[in-house]
Amino acid sequence: MRATPGSLAVFHASGPDDLVSTFVGADDHVHLAATLSRPNALGNALARQFRGRRSLTVSTTAVHSSAHALTIAGAVRKVVTGFLGDTYPTPRPNPLYRALADGEPFEVEMWSLLTYTQRLMAAATGQPWATTGSRIAESDLSAARTEHVARVTHPDGTEVTLLSPLRPDWTLVHGACADRRGNVVLAAPVGEGAWAAYAARHGVLASVERVVDEHDAVLPPDHVMVPGHLVRGICEAPYGAHPQSLRSAGIGGVEGYLDDYHHLTEIVEACRTEEGRQAWFDRWVQVEGHEQYLEQLRVDGAPARIAPSAPPAAAATVGPGVVEPGPPSSASTQEQLTVLAARAVVALVEERGYDTLLAGIGTSHVAAWLARRMLQERGRRVAVAAELGFLDMDPVDGDVFLFSQRHASRSAMLGGVAEVLGGAVAANPRCLGVLSAAEIDRTGTINTSQLPDGRWITGSGGANDIASTTDCLVVAPASRRRYVDRVAHRTSPGDRVRDVVSQFGWFRRDDAGQDFTLTTWLAPPDAPPDLDPRGALRGLTTWPGDGARATAEKPVTSSELRILRSLDPEGHYR
Incomplete structure (x- = not known):
């Protein structure tokens, strides 16, 4: 009973x-x-x-x-x-x-x-209502169409989004x-x-x-x-x-x-x-x-598989240099995407003074981890955070899962969603969000929810919260189905997305009303030998531009590959 x-x-x-x-x-x-x-x-x-x-x-x-x-x-x-x-x-x-x-x-x-x-x-x-800086009301998320979300105007003219308990x-x-x-x-x-x-x-x-x-x-x-x-x-x-x-x-x-x-x-x-x-x-x-x-x-043998939560020194399953990367020409297209994204993050940290990287799950978090290592080699420190409560994390080589307890044991602070997406992101003007996308359009709007044919993808997670409140760089392999004129579903707003990195180069813009411009170029490893920036833009995106201003990226280096393959030796993101 x-x-x-x-x-x-x-x-x-x-x-x-x-x-x-x-x-x-x-x-x-x-x-x-x-x-x-x-x-x-x-x-x-x-x-x-x-x-x-x-x-x-x-x-x-x-x-x-x-x-x-x-x-x-x-x-x-x-x-x-x-x-x-x-x-x-x-x-x-x-x-x-x-x-x-x-x-x-x-x-x-x-x-x-x-x-x-x-x-x-x-x-x-x-409380009768919560207030939020996340722009869920401007999205196509189903919650935005319910009685649980309201928009009101404060006496000072500010638009406020209210959420029911x-x-x-x-x-x-x-x-x-x-x-x-x-x-x-x-x-x-x-x-x-x-x-x-x-x-x-x-x-x-x-x-x-x-x-x-x-x-x-x-x-x-x-x-x-x-x-x-x-x-x-x-x-x-x-x-x-x-x-x-x-x-x-x-x-x-x-x-x-x-x-x-x-x-x-x-x-x-x-x-x-x-x-x-x-x-x-x-x-x-x-x-x-x-x-x-x-x-x-x-x-089934699970007790042998579930290792006790080990101290940091014993947590790593592989170490730097265990996987031999081979010559730079052996980089895959996915590896090139990750390296180009990490390079862009490094440049933005040095250019704009970001002190925190919010790592969104996917290729984006591996790129953020790689950027952190590359910045370390330059003597510059940047904190990497993950939405469930990891702050200033030092990822363990060999465990590519973003939310692994191994990484928890090597974080400067452990908290929760409110501390990360609130304090480290929304309240921090020096945070850069590093996100992935299933679709991204010319306005920077991100779709991680629903494909044009109605099939479900995954949803927002913390992406809408991040893109609503801080500058963002999006890491996404280019294709005409992904770099679209208009997304099929608005999961996250695009006006704070200033940078997008593909497998062939870095797109940038200064203001939300502008189109993205391809500013760097490196032919993908799987590209035809005659592919140029103009051909890549036409064949792999629906975005305007001819790539005339793109400067050459140096080829992926053995050093970059060594770090990346140490982070992800099993190749889940390669």
Whole structure:
């Protein structure tokens, strides 16, 4: 029987399925908290219990990896999110959401990452509205067409965008540990943080790696992010974030673990076909609770794959120079794109004085990492940030996943979405956003949401927030389907996009009303020998110009390739 909310007593469940069945009703709005350690064991329990009912409303910053279980189960009526697709080994669409624009497999309400978090913050602090500097109201994101977004004019004439609070019935969270009173430890980086815990109408349902007896250990108050009075039910669920990672900070005797890249890749491959995803669901989700899931992991060898969160010196899987790059002529077209983008970032940092690079996931983040290394070699320091809470990160060679816990251990500061997209980006005039695009048009407007034929791509993530508030450089391979006259879907505004880098050169402009001009040129490795700037512009873009002002880029160097291939030895972005 479903428990009645309101009691201060914390219910100690035997496991995730017991916790979910005790509290969650068929028509509830359930929020899956988006720290780096997502509540995947609880999400699987939701998928099992509500399979085929298509009744739940689910909010979460991003639907990827194990969250696909809820989609495959047919448990969800509506999703409120900022991203649907996959993030590893590279960001990409998932066939499950191909017909999302037609309402299949569920109704969706799309936000950007910061506006989504700001709505949770408004609910958590009892505010009737949140204000935002993100220009979601000017986008084609579905949230902009709802009653949750309003534009008002301040008495001083300023246009202000208001967002309604996001208040779920239940917030599901996975923590490193908790005490028996329900105080939950979350270790940074924390993504959306604890805002959804305070925003929930009925309270928090928490799984943790370990429930600590106060006689054995007292949880440090500076690491308790979800206070016990918000928690209605709790259970132990070892590896409850799997296949995502968990950083424990050594509290409560809990040992953290890294992302299971093998498992994440398996999910991506399984979702390619109906037969594959059903087989994956039956094997990993439609089991007899979390204990059987763990047993299946042991059979599959996962404990050997999930390395404990190691100290920085032991985290790297490869080191600089391990991969021999060969001569400069061996650079691929994708490698040339990344190197040219990194060179442009280096030049802009030196020219305009940027002190922070916001690395958007994709080729863009690898280019930002490469630029950071190149600037280091010149004796110049620039901080690289990532939207879920990484500030001044020093990426580990060999792990190309933007949100890896390995990079967390080598960051100067760990926070959350508000600190990064708010403080490090929106409030920092010296930040340069480095973004990717599925489409970009002559105005700089970016599409990462929907193709012209209606097929779903992924969504905004933090891109709209970044492009709304700071100067941006876009890294995108040129083709006539990508460099278009007008994007099919306006995900992110273009007036702060001043620079675009393709595989053959750097486009620049001084003002938002201008067209981009090709200013540098290097023939792509796969180009016909007679290709010139004019031919590249005509054949690979729909943009105007003849490339007459383009100056020659030097060929990609062995040094640049050595750094790039050390960062990405498996070639996910090459």
